[in-house]
Amino acid sequence: MYNELTPGDIKKMQEEIDYRTSVVRPKLIEDLQAARAMGDLSENFEYKTAKRELGKCNSRIRYLNRMIATAKVVSDKSAPDVVGLYDRLEILSEGDDETEWIEIVTTLRQNVLEGRISKESPLGKAVLGHRVGDHVTVRVDDETSYDVEIRSLEKGTDDGSVPINRF
Numbered sequence: 001m002y003n004e005l006t007p008g009d010i011k012k013m014q015e016e017i018d019y020r021t022s023v024v025r026p027k028l029i030e031d032l033q034a035a036r037a038m039g040d041l042s043e044n045f046e047y048k049t050a051k052r053e054l055g056k057c058n059s060r061i062r063y064l065n066r067m068i069a070t071a072k073v074v075s076d077k078s079a080p081d082v083v084g085l086y087d088r089l090e091i092l093s094e095g096d097d098e099t100e101w102i103e104i105v106t107t108l109r110q111n112v113l114e115g116r117i118s119k120e121s122p123l124g125k126a127v128l129g130h131r132v133g134d135h136v137t138v139r140v141d142d143e144t145s146y147d148v149e150i151r152s153l154e155k156g157t158d159d160g161s162v163p164i165n166r167f
Contacts (some may be wrong), residue, residue: 002072004119006085008158009108010071013064016164020061028054067108074106076158083127085119086156091127094135094147104128109162116162123148 005013032054035047078084085104092099102117104127110118117124126138132153139145 002070003067003107004074005067005071005106005108006074006076006158008076008160009106009164010068010073012160012164013068013108017061017064020057025054025057025061028057078129078155080155081131081153083130083150083153084155086158086162088154088156089127090151090153091148092151094149099151103156103162105162108164110165 028050032047032050035044035050038044038046074085076085078087083089083104085106088101088103090099090101100115102115102123104119104124105116107118107120110116110121119125119128122138122140126136127148127150130136130150132150135147135149137145137147
């Protein structure tokens, strides 16, 4: 299995790996050594906390390295009038009176609360490749679907402003 990531996603992940290995991890190792020097490890809360934080940091580094190693690099470029990655679009759910703005992003950068929708979500899959004015059916599962209309489109690029998820 692989993850579809843009060159920008990989760059941001590599930056986080570099930061964690050169800044965060050495600090956590120092904290662990200081806590260990306090004595009895069986009742040493600082030691247990430092050990847990170092484990989290190492786990995040392994996760990011694995994501990069298994990534399928995809382009964030699309035709000027077609919905692609990092484009903002205004959609109207049929039966609703209100439109909403969403941005199509890779799964690594999704945040539904901020309107960033994964290209792998039902809505993201449905609108990718369509144009303004298109009516699109979003299939949630075999039994559930709804229709949306693409009202407007603002072309976007991966300028690095959308953070990767921290999990």
